[in-house]
Amino acid sequence: MKALHKMKIVDVTQVMAGPYCTMVLGDLGAEVIKVEKYPKGDDTRDMGPYVNGESYCYMMINRNKKGIRLNLKKEQGKEILLKLVETADVFVENFRPGVTKKLGIDYDTLRKINPGLIYCSISGYGQTGPYSHKGGFDIMAQGMSGIMSMTGEKDGGPCKVGIAIHDIAASMTAVYNILAAYIHKLETGQGQYIDVSLVESGLAWTIWEAAAYFGAGEVPQRTGTRHRVSAPYQGIKTKDGYVLVGAANQRTWENFCKLVVNKPEWIEDPRFVTNQDRQKHVDELEKLIEEIFVNETTEYWVTKMEQAGVPGGPILTYDQTLNNEHILSRNMVEEVEHPVAGTIKMLGIPAKLSGTPGTIHRPAPTLGQHTEEVLKELNFSGEEIARLKKDEVI
Amino acid sequence: MKALHKMKIVDVTQVMAGPYCTMVLGDLGAEVIKVEKYPKGDDTRDMGPYVNGESYCYMMINRNKKGIRLNLKKEQGKEILLKLVETADVFVENFRPGVTKKLGIDYDTLRKINPGLIYCSISGYGQTGPYSHKGGFDIMAQGMSGIMSMTGEKDGGPCKVGIAIHDIAASMTAVYNILAAYIHKLETGQGQYIDVSLVESGLAWTIWEAAAYFGAGEVPQRTGTRHRVSAPYQGIKTKDGYVLVGAANQRTWENFCKLVVNKPEWIEDPRFVTNQDRQKHVDELEKLIEEIFVNETTEYWVTKMEQAGVPGGPILTYDQTLNNEHILSRNMVEEVEHPVAGTIKMLGIPAKLSGTPGTIHRPAPTLGQHTEEVLKELNFSGEEIARLKKDEVI
Structure with missing residues (x-):
């Protein structure tokens, strides 16, 4: 029925x-x-x-x-x-x-x-x-x-x-x-x-946007693929496309540094200590991550992030979407x-x-x-x- | 109730x-x-x-x-x-x-x-x-x-x-x-x-996109503000922001040339005769329109298009949206x-x-x-x- x-x-x-x-x-x-x-x-x-x-x-x-x-x-x-x-x-x-x-x-x-x-x-x-x-x-x-x-x-x-x-x-x-x-x-x-x-x-x-405007007079701007307040939380170029990195909190950021890109020194880097610091230096951060990410495929980084417990995923082209196993x-x-x-x-x-x-x-x-x-x-x-x-x- | x-x-x-x-x-x-x-x-x-x-x-x-x-x-x-x-x-x-x-x-x-x-x-x-x-x-x-x-x-x-x-x-x-x-x-x-x-x-x-892919194997790409098959149908810079031009068919295109930008010669221009021609030369067309549009405000062009019967409208910033009279x-x-x-x-x-x-x-x-x-x-x-x-x- x-x-x-x-x-x-x-x-x-x-x-x-x-x-x-x-x-x-x-x-x-x-x-x-x-x-x-x-x-x-x-x-x-x-x-x-x-x-x-x-x-x-x-x-x-x-x-x-x-x-x-x-x-x-x-x-x-x-x-x-x-x-x-x-x-x-x-x-x-x-x-x-x-x-x-x-x-x-x-x-x-x-x-x-x-x-x-x-x-x-x-x-x-x-x-x-x-x-x-x-x-x-x-x-x-x-x-x-x-x-x-x-x-x-x-x-x-x-x-x-x-x-x-x-x-x-x-x-x-x-x-x-x-x-x-x-x-x-x-x-x-x-x-x-x-x-x-x-x-x-x-x-x-436009719920979050209305909250920002009514609550703080903020007019939401364009941000590419980036999150308005968290970093790194955005798309990054890879060897064969793009991948999304979603390291929104301190734990996932540290896992990202240690287990995904093998750059434990970034955790202590004064530009990247807090989410606010990372947000402020997001252009540099994105460039640094991209320099590493372009050497491997999207699939490689998706797997690596999943193993490290860092939220992530591919940016699929539409043909990839409609042929994806899931x-x-x-x-x-x-x-x-x-x-x-x-x-x-x-x-x-x-x-x-x-x-x-x-x-x-x-x-x-x-x-x-x-x-x-x-x-x-x-x-x-x-x-x-x-x-x-x-x-x-x- | x-x-x-x-x-x-x-x-x-x-x-x-x-x-x-x-x-x-x-x-x-x-x-x-x-x-x-x-x-x-x-x-x-x-x-x-x-x-x-x-x-x-x-x-x-x-x-x-x-x-x-x-x-x-x-x-x-x-x-x-x-x-x-x-x-x-x-x-x-x-x-x-x-x-x-x-x-x-x-x-x-x-x-x-x-x-x-x-x-x-x-x-x-x-x-x-x-x-x-x-x-x-x-x-x-x-x-x-x-x-x-x-x-x-x-x-x-x-x-x-x-x-x-x-x-x-x-x-x-x-x-x-x-x-x-x-x-x-x-x-x-x-x-x-x-x-x-x-x-x-x-x-x-993703209905139209699925039709393009299943029906013709086409993978929809990024187009900025542009329509995938019609031109001019896109955002154009003005003196104080952006305006959308929606001249999707021959009649509205001709009205646009004559009554909005005062360029009747564009109608005969070999680059712009049919929608297909305009689509092919959309970069040049956009540049030509923009050269004219940047001299007046968004409101000016919205009114002008409405008088000419050409679909159009502003690209509002979010504060403008939430304060708009309508x-x-x-x-x-x-x-x-x-x-x-x-x-x-x-x-x-x-x-x-x-x-x-x-x-x-x-x-x-x-x-x-x-x-x-x-x-x-x-x-x-x-x-x-x-x-x-x-x-x-x-």
Whole structure:
């Protein structure tokens, strides 16, 4: 049995923040009906790479969903959507604020059809406030939240996080709030409106940084791979890549000197006596460690640190990650059969549940794959379906 | 009414991944009893800055919880914990794998007392697999997942994400899986075990990157602030900071040339005709734009781009973020009264729910603040409580 086997979701989102949210709920067993725009569907279908014409990006993020194509700009299309919503628990959209009203599928309209509906809107800046009208992509949200200003080399410019972190933050925030609202609905029968923004979802994660600013007026700066207050706690170059050294306290620092780099004299060196001293002379310290580390491989130093009881680990390139024995042993790479693309690999399920584990039980839909099936469940006849096709509604 | 008003959580976690998870559940109304170790409590209490001796980091991440101090290494301490667990819905721990077994508070022990218990373990690498025994902090998880290798300047070294992204990823993954398991419990009465790891929780977010690798064998590299395939879509220096330009398609590019930088001749320039051309000559393009942008402020260029219909936005420093009019209008900075620290500011609630909004309704506990209250609810007498104190159990 799946935890969310009774939950039905109508999903009109596209690209990332919305689709990742409904993918996670689908992994846990919710029935997700993804409604794609007419004629070309989710914009992600235009993003490569492709396998037999199917977008890999699309297939990654839309597993465990049924897909229908629907022209919401036509009255008949809207009517079909409203019928779907009648029996849904959850509705998710990530249009720019104001668009659902124009389309006639805003919360005030849908709650009249289904008062128990949980209606979740995801947008760049939220539904209220002076910036709410702006379009906001992940990169602008990274700029707004301060996260970009804190990421990068100490003496370099700001860097974006390598993944679309605010899109995902909005997905996660939507997921857990939808589940909380569903628990409320199970108890009371009542639905509600949820307003999630990319900017705030990521900003809410800056806990230590907010403590530094609110508590001491400190503005967190870029530090490369370094820790803001401990040293050595950072990435160091090796013969074939980089390794992380995590000697955060005096005991691990001394073990590092004696057992990893064989430099017991560093313990007495006035530049490195306390953590504060090491932090002050971190440039010199890093240079000294690097001179030793570049002579051996990352694997060599990881093993050496583990033997010495010094926290450490590799900085893997992404191909190394996805081929790593531990990652594979945890089922983080799974395969699914897609009707057009064949066997394709995808990322697995991150949490392991003993009772109701998430699974990949359905490949992403081809464009409009389940349109007829879903319309038949709504009691449309074959003749009506043919007419809707001719009228460019589906 | 709060969505999770019936959920009771016993929380033995510390520092970040566990505490952020239970904070989010507390925001939504769950009763969280935070159990801190004897004698000094959560390690975060040692992290500055301080207000009247209270750690700001601790106060940020432990709001909406009751706090008790308990010596789990003493038999009487363990017995108290087991009593608390009898009536709990959820138990969360983030010890290194194996420690709960040694303490006698592992899942197999607690499920016997309470078969409906949802028991969530958060660890660096998960409970199984070749690396499960290793201690893993956020920075090592960033190294393992490949995210660090994809973050930083094109020609520089890897950079860590400015916030503790894998700690938070584990928190989020724990939150939504606990809620899914709770929905299952509401339906069946059954509890279950949840195994969450820092590494996998962040890895599961690398969707576009996995598509590039699985679909085309491409290993995503560092790109500074740049988009991997569009240009100009990146940060540019201004007179007083940085601004993001998001001219991802031909229409916005042409508007950018004509209306933002007044260089209509760039549209015909053979180096910049198509997105592919611009991507190929992005170094030159960035230099040309920067020569113009450094003459005016970030605010000037943000306004100019907005007028021209070109997506854009500032790269704010963190103090600018927390003082920004939009951020403040969305209640992302709230105040709470703390019995020792006085009025303190904290980050607000990222999602806005119409029916059961999250709130900050309780400051973080001082060390052991609710020990007596909670023990009295378990029917301990004043005399017994005094003895437990003397015996260094509480």
